[in-house]
Amino acid sequence: MPRIFAGLLLVVLPFVACTARSPDHHGKRAPNVVLIMTDDQGYGDIAAHGNTKIRTPNLDRLHSQSVRLTDFHVDPTCSPTRAALMTGRYSTRTGVWHTILGRSLMATEERTIAETLRDTGYRTGMFGKWHLGENQPLRPQDQGFEEVVCHGGGGVGQGPDWWGNNYFDDTYWRNGSPERFEGYCTDVWFREAMSFIEAQQDRPFFCYLATNAPHGPLHVDEKWSTPYVEAGVAPNQAKFYGMIENIDWNVGKLMAQLEELGLADNTIVVFLTDNGTAAGRVDKKRRANGQWGGFNAGMRGNKGSEYDGGHRVPCFVRWPAGGIDGGRDEPYLSAHVDLWPTLVELCGQRIPSAVGLPLDGRSLAQRLRDPGAPLPERTLFVHSQRILHPEKWRKSAVMTERWRLVNGKELFDMLADPGQEQDVAESHPEVVRTLTAEYDDWWDSLAPAIARTVHIGLGSEAEPTTVLHSHDWQRIGRGGCPWHQNQIKRGAMLHGQWFVDVERAGTFEIELRRWPRHLERAIEARTARLRIGDREHEQTIPADATHATFTVELPPGKTTLRSILEQPDGKSRGAYFVYVTRR
DSSP: OOGGGTGGGGGGSOOOOOOTTSOEETTEEOOEEEEEEESSOOTTSSGGGTOSSOOOHHHHHHHHHSEEETTEEOOSSHHHHHHHHHHSSOGGGGTOSSSSTTTTOOOTTSOOHHHHHHTTTOEEEEEEOOOSOSSTTSSGGGTTOSEEEEOSTTSTTBTTSOTTOOSBSOEEEETTEEEEOOSBHHHHHHHHHHHHHHHTTTSOEEEEEEOOTTSSSOOOOHHHHHHHHHTTOOHHHHHHHHHHHHHHHHHHHHHHHHHHTTOSTTEEEEEEESSSOSSOSOOHHHHHTTSOOOOOTTOSOOTTOSSHHHHBOOEEEEBGGGTBOSSEEEOSOEEGGGHHHHHHHHTTOOOOTTOOSOOSOOOOHHHHHOTTOOOOOOOEEEEOOOSSSOOTTTTEEEEOSSEEEETTTEEEETTTOTTOOOOOTTTOHHHHHHHHHHHHHHHHHHHHHHTOOOOEEESOTTOSEEEEEGGGOEEOSSSOOOOBHHHHHHTOOOOEEEEEEEOSOEEEEEEEESSOGGGOOOOOOSEEEEEETTEEEEEEOOTTOSOEEEEEEEOSEEEEEEEEEEOTTSOEEOOSEEEEEEO
16 A cells, blocks of 8 residues: 555544543543644744744743654645645645635535534634635634634735735734724734633633734834844844744743643643745845845745745644653654644544545654654655646655655655755666655545635625635636735736635625725726626626626526626726625
8 A cells, every 4th residue: 555545544543532512531621722823934933943043932942842843844835734734634635725816715525623623522713814715614713613813815914804904903803703903913813812712711722823924024013123133134034033033922921821820731732834934044145245144944945845945844742731741853754734633632532433534644642742652654745836727746745754756856865965955866766766656646636626626605694795805716817816905906907707606596786896895995997797607797887986786696506706897998807806795
C-alpha cells in the first residue's frame, strides 16, 4: 500500500469514547483547547528560532513550555491552510486551493473540528480571520462555531470586509451582525477570545483565535514599529515585526488569564502560522550593505513558495496536565492535517462514524507525550494553486523526512542540504521515481474535488439577505476579480459569475450595486443586466441611481448568477456587490 494513503486509514484509531454532551477525559474534565494561528508569520519570525532582532518573549516562553513540531508543514497560502486545519484533509479535497475566485470556499460536506467538539459538549468560539466563505452555509457559525467575531474576506480592508476598515476601531461581524469595536484588530480578537474563555471557564471549550496580523497592509501603532526602525530594520519589515510583537504581547495576556482562572494546566494551547513569512524574508542587498536583512531560519523561499520557506512553519503544543512535557523538539514530519485527529484524541473524543470522509491527517497524540512512541514513515504533499483550475505539478513539493521533490524535477536531501541549494535528482533517480509515483496517486485522488465547484446558498432562513462579493466570483474573460476595496475604488473593469444554490424556491429581490449598500453611492451605469443560468433580465438605470433591483422567481437548485453594469461610454463591469433576498 502506498505510504500516502496510510493517513487515510487512521479514522479507525482507538479514540477514547466520551459521554455525549458531557465531555470528560479518563474520569476528569476534558481539556480546553486554545488554537492560535497568525497570518503570514514565518518560522524565522520568532526570537526563539534564532531571530536576533524581533522581540517575542511570550512566544519564546510558550516555545520553552511546549513540544515543538520542527518539521511541520502547511499550505503556502492562507485559505488552503485554514481548510486543511479545520478538516484534517488536504485543502484541495475541500474545494479550497486559492484565496479568491470562489476557490476559497470550503465544501459544507466537510466536518470541521469545531463541529466534532461541539457535538460532544464543547463550547466553540472563533475570533479573527475565517476566509473560507462569507455566506451561508459556509460561514464559521454554519461550520460548528457557536460564538463568532470575525472580519470579512482574506484580510481587513478586502472587498467583503466592512467598507473603510483600517485595523483601528473597525466594524466586524458578531455572529453575522455588524458591530463596531474599539481598538487595534489584534487586540480585539484577543479581547473577545478572552471574554469567551472567561464565560466558558466552567465547561470545556474550543477557542480558535486566528489573527489577520501580520498580513498586509502593514498597519500598527508606531510604538510597536519605531523601535525596530531605530534598530536598523527596514521600514516595512519594522511594521511587520511590530505587528508580531503586538501579537506576542496579547499571547502573554491570554496565558496570564488562563493562569488566573486556574485553566492553564488543563488547556491545550497550540500555536502555529498559516504559511511562510511574507515580510520577514531575507533582503540580500541590505545584508550585503551590513544592514539587517531579515531572517528565514536558513530556509529557501517565503510565502507562496514550494520550497520549505513557503510552508514549513512553527507549531508549539502545550498541555502540562495531559503529559505533554515542554522543552522538547519533535522532528517527525507532520502537517496541518494532523491537528484535527491529534486534538480530537487528546480531548478524549471519538471521531463520529457518520463523517464519511477519510482523513489525510495522523494523530500525533502519543508522540507528543512520548518521543519514543512509534510512528510509520510517511509522504506528505503541498502545492500552491493560485489559479482557477489546478495544474499538475504546479508549485508542488513531495516530502519525506529526508527528501523534497520540488515541481517534479528538483530533488533535495534535507539532511545534507536543509537550505535546498543543491539539486541531486540526477544522482538519485530511484528516489525521483518513487516520489513521482506517490504524487501521481495523490493527484489522481484529488480529481473529484477539482471537478467540483462549491456553491453559495440563497434563500436560507439562516441568512435572510445574502451579499455576494466580487471577491468570490469566478472570472469571465481576462483578468482576475476585484478582491480588495482598492480595486473597487478604482472601478476595475472585470467580470465574473457566482455559483449559487437556491435552497428554497420563491420570489427573490436581487439588488445590483457598484458600492456597498450602506454607502448609497451612484451605481455609475446606464444599463443593468442580470443573468441567472440561461435567463437574462435587463433594465435602464436613472442617472442618479445607486442600485438596480430585479424581482425574479427562482426554482430550487444550483445555478450561476452574473451581473453586468454598462456605463454611458459602453464599457462594462460586474456589480461588485449583489444583495439577494427571498421575499
